[in-house]
Structure formats: structure tokens, C-alpha cells
Amino acid sequence: MKCDILVAGAGLAGCTAARLLAEQGQKVLVLEKRKDIAGNCHDFRDENGITVHRYGPHIFHTNNKAVWDFVNRFTPFLPFQHKVLAYAEGRLIPFPINRDTICDVFGVNIPVTEVRSFLANEVAASTFHVPSQNFRDAVVSQVGERLYDLFFKNYTRKQWDTDPENLSAEVASRIPVRENRDPRYFSDKYQGIPKLGYTGMMANMLDHPGITVMTNADFFELRDGIERTLTVYTGKLDEYFGRRHGELNYRSVRFEFETVDETRHQEVSVVNYPNDYDYTRITEFKHFTGEKSDRTTLCREYPSAEGDPCYIVMTKDNLEKRQRYLADIEQASGKEPSLFLGRLAEYRYYNMDQVIEAVFLKLDGPG
């Protein structure tokens, strides 16, 4: 088989790269290991007509107009401003922390102009190390012990299965605190949900005369039989190099879906459960699209060490291995021209817009 560019992976990085390269006149072959495209953004309509995100809630948000214009070429977007409530002390409280969170938690009534001094007093009354030695110190030094205990301590335990004292301070280098009443989870200029779904959006990205897509197709099995001038690799970084420096760990999530006989289950699309139960959050998908049904589909998330990769694990060990693999890329580029793009191949945390932005940079995209 022959092409100009072989793209391994039909997630957001692979689809964006394939599209840009095809529009630059290249013949692109995309191989996807799974049966479906769109990677962890994959969504589908279930039997109740509700669009379900197979790997947890994805809300598109960006401040980058070039990125926003690019994705809007492939699907219209429903305006959607994401709000999250945290279930704590038996009630639903706005999160991330803003003036209303503080009034609710502390039973006070303060104007937005006093948020900063209120938190400063909370911090002054708390105990922590300076400089921060771990995640707990980093959060407590920003919001004080009571808010840390309520929103961060147990959530972090669930998410990472370890005490916050064992996590590095950098993870919490800046906790978003709003000194106003803005209840939104993101404050980006552009926010929305693709009307055709992420799967529809990416199918349209791949719909170009220069692009051929194969699903259920493993890059490692097929690569030797495919002649090409460049490989765009979006799979796991360590796997490309046969795990020669050891495995790069991921945190995964078990997604438990349930459809219930209620028209509406919760006030907002995502409710976090920092302290209660074993799940970290419940998503009610209907909120994203306004789809109508007598039933509603929910997803509970249970963080787990096993399963599809969701989050990189920022331990010293993993970050050191990552450096060794990145050095291998440099070395290998002479004999096999290749680009490593996206969350898995770069082993870093990216929001969706950051993935696209990174591909633009490497492939001379718009903007």
C-alpha cells in the first residue's frame, strides 16, 4: 500500500492533522485501532435520542478564534455555557469557588469586593507549609482548610487513589477562584457543543478526497506494508518505542451508564461528588443539547488504574521516562520521518482546543 502520509489514530489530533495535510495536497491514510473514530471524544445517539459521550463529558471551549473557526467548518455549535455544581454537606454548591460558593458554605453574605480578604483570613487561620510541599499545601494556601476539606481533599483521593499529601504542589499551582458571581466552569470566549456530535464533526473532517480511513486497523501490525514519506503518530508514546524505558502510566475511568425514567435528573449537566459515594461525578447528557425525552441518560465516573487511558499521571518517574522517549523521537527522526501529536503521543494533558492548536503549530495550520 502507498500514501504520502500515514496517520496513526483517528482522534482529534489525527483528524485535525489528516485534514490539514489533505488540504495541503497530500494523500493521507488514517489507521484507527478502535472500531469508531473520534478517540475519547466519541459520542453517539442512544435509543432514547440522547447524545451520549462514551468517555465522559466533553465541552468545547477556547479563546483561540482560529481554532473556533476551524471546528465550525465541520459542524455548527450549540451555544452551551458549562456549569458545575458540587454536592457537599448535603446540598448543591457552585463550583469552582466564587462569591456565591463562599456565602453558601460559610453562611455569610459578602459583596464580591470582599472575596479576596475573606479568603485571605481563611488562609491565615489554616495550617500549611510554605513553600508548598504537596497538593494539600498548595490548595490550602490559596483557599484555606475548610474549602480544601469540602471540595478538594476527598475528590483528589477518589481521582488519584492517594492522599493529596503525596501529590506534587504543581498539580494545584493555580486553583481557579472567581472573585465575582460567575457560575461558569470555563471562562473562554467561545464555548459550545457540536450539533452533529464530536463523531459527526470528525467524520466531516475526514470527509475529503485526499483522505482514506481504515478502522479496526492496528498501526503496529500494518505499518511495514505501507509506503509513505511521513508518519503522524497519535498513539501512546511508550508503545511506539516498545516500552523500552518502561511503561508510562495513565489514570483511567470506569464509565457507568444508566437511563432512568425521569425527564430531568439534576439541575446541571455535571454534578461533582467530592465526598459522597465512590464516583467523582454524574453527567446528565441531555443538558448539553436540549434533547427531549421522557427518560434521561446518566453517566457516573469511577476513577480506576485499569482501562482506556484518560489522564497522564504526573509523577517524577513518569516525567523522567517521558523525557527519555522524547529524546528517542529526536534520534529516530533521521531514518523514519515522524510527528508525534496529541495527548497520548506527547504524554501531556491537553484540552480539546489545545490539541488542535498544537497540530496547527506543527503543520502550519491557520491562525
Added chain:
Amino acid sequence: MKCDILVAGAGLAGCTAARLLAEQGQKVLVLEKRKDIAGNCHDFRDENGITVHRYGPHIFHTNNKAVWDFVNRFTPFLPFQHKVLAYAEGRLIPFPINRDTICDVFGVNIPVTEVRSFLANEVAASTFHVPSQNFRDAVVSQVGERLYDLFFKNYTRKQWDTDPENLSAEVASRIPVRENRDPRYFSDKYQGIPKLGYTGMMANMLDHPGITVMTNADFFELRDGIERTLTVYTGKLDEYFGRRHGELNYRSVRFEFETVDETRHQEVSVVNYPNDYDYTRITEFKHFTGEKSDRTTLCREYPSAEGDPCYIVMTKDNLEKRQRYLADIEQASGKEPSLFLGRLAEYRYYNMDQVIEAVFLKLDGPG
């Protein structure tokens, strides 16, 4: 008749023990005196499609993950966070006492950080003995006279048919007071209502090839004809020994059920009536499950000296008798190997999860 283990009683203790033993390879025979299983947790669907708890409201709550995982093997749980309001001074007030209770009762507006000093002032302005000589002293020394009079004094009179001055201070050794705004009755990590009902859950526990169940079957009538190597007894402690040291008293409740033509009767599942009427509380069952009906089923509880045992009575006399019976168990264990498990057989107050936990401990259960 022949078995390995004879279990007397198909309540929560008996069902848990039967299941653990059957899974350990034992042949278990369960005898239940009543016509139904599930003991005082028994529930059923009434003619309006509403699940009614025959012996008053039961909400499952635990911090023990092994217990939570165990019960979840036999039924899914509906997430349910129990909230109670107390009807007092003509309005519904959050109970147990938290910051919002104080603001409501006293007509003040204080932050959560001032709850402690506010109560300290209340206590300082009150009259009581130190150390506490009785229930009244114990409560007043924690929350002051006004909150005691409003929420504890008359409720206790209804519940125990005696003045709080006649009850021991230990009963109120720690009154739950929340120095935050948490309106929940329990603060356990795991809380819920069994989707299949407690009866369904326990029927599934007993559904094992190693377990045989007989209802309407009296242990005392049948025991001589049953060959076994061990008896697990979950009935009344004094009855096992022919009441030789005298009767152990129980407080009972008369449950008055009524179905009314309203879709919703009250804001929350349970409203306490500390001061008004003769009942202690009204339960509206539909809240537990979200079951839909044009009608709703209520239960009013009238504490009583006569009837099915509900609560042990912690008088000096009863506790001394209990000690004598427990010594008898030691003595008898030589000639008839037996385990005494659960509320009745141990003559102690247990929440549901504590019953399971105690059985786990004695029978090498999980966790």
C-alpha cells in the same frame, strides 16, 4: 432434619450470616417466626405502587466500603441523602441542629464560624448540673435550654414516656450538632435506598444453593428435631434462656398508615413532631424512591410499651440483666455451639450497617 448451620431469624443479621456461611460451603437452614423475611426492615409495594417500610423508615447509610459493596451485590441502590425537618413553633426547621437551624430558631444571621461561640453563649446562659446527672443536663450542656426545649424535651417524653430527667446522661453523650450548613441527617459516605427494597435485597441474599428458608417456623418449637453443628441465634436474648433472669424490655412503636389523595404531602421524607400531636414523626415513603402516584402513603409513629421490639431500653436494670444473659452464653457455648448476632440477640442498638459489620467480624466476612 439435618443441616450444618441453623440460623434462627431471617432479619438482616440472619440473612447476612446465612449468606456468608453458605458461601463458605456450609449447608444452612434459616427459620423465621414471622410469615415474611427481612425482620424490621421488611418493606412491600402497596396498592398505589409505593414501597412502604412496615416498621418505620429505613435508610441505609455507612462509611464502611466492604459493607456497601456487600449489600450492592444483592440490589442496586437509589442514591438518597436523608433529610429531616422538625415541625416546631409553627414551621419546618432543619434537624439535626446546624447553622441554618440556629438562624431560623433565633432569628439571627451568623456565619458557620460563629456556630460554636453562639452555642457556648446559649449554654452559658442555661442552668444544668455538671457533670450531667441525666439526659436533660447532657443535652442542655451542649446546646442550651432553648434548643433543648424546642427539639429534645417533648420528643424524648413521647419516645420514652418519661421525663428526660429520669433518663441517663449517656443516652445523649453526644448530640449531633453541625457547625456548617449540612442539612443531612447522616453524613456517611454511602447512603441510599435499595432499588429492590430491603425485602428484595434479603431475598437475594438468601437465594443461594446452600440455603433453605422456612417462614412461619418457630425456632423454639423446631430446634430439637434439627441436627446441626452450629446455631446462629438472632432472636431475643432473654427468650433463648427462658427469661431466667427476668425480661429485657423494649420500646415499641405503633405504626399508623394512611394513604391520602395528594401527590405530595410534605417537603421531605420524614418530619419530626417534637412538641405537637402524639406521634413523633410522619414519614412519606414516596420520597425514598421517587415512585410516581396521584396518591401518597404516610406513616405516623406512636411510641408504645407494647408491640414488636424496636428499641432497647437503656435502664440500669436492663443493662445488668443483659450482662447476666451474656455470661450464660459463655457457659452454654460448651454443650451447644452458638453465635448470638444482631439487635435482639445482643440486646444493643445497631444501625443496619453495624449489624452487617458485626456479622462480618464474627464470621470472617469481607473487609
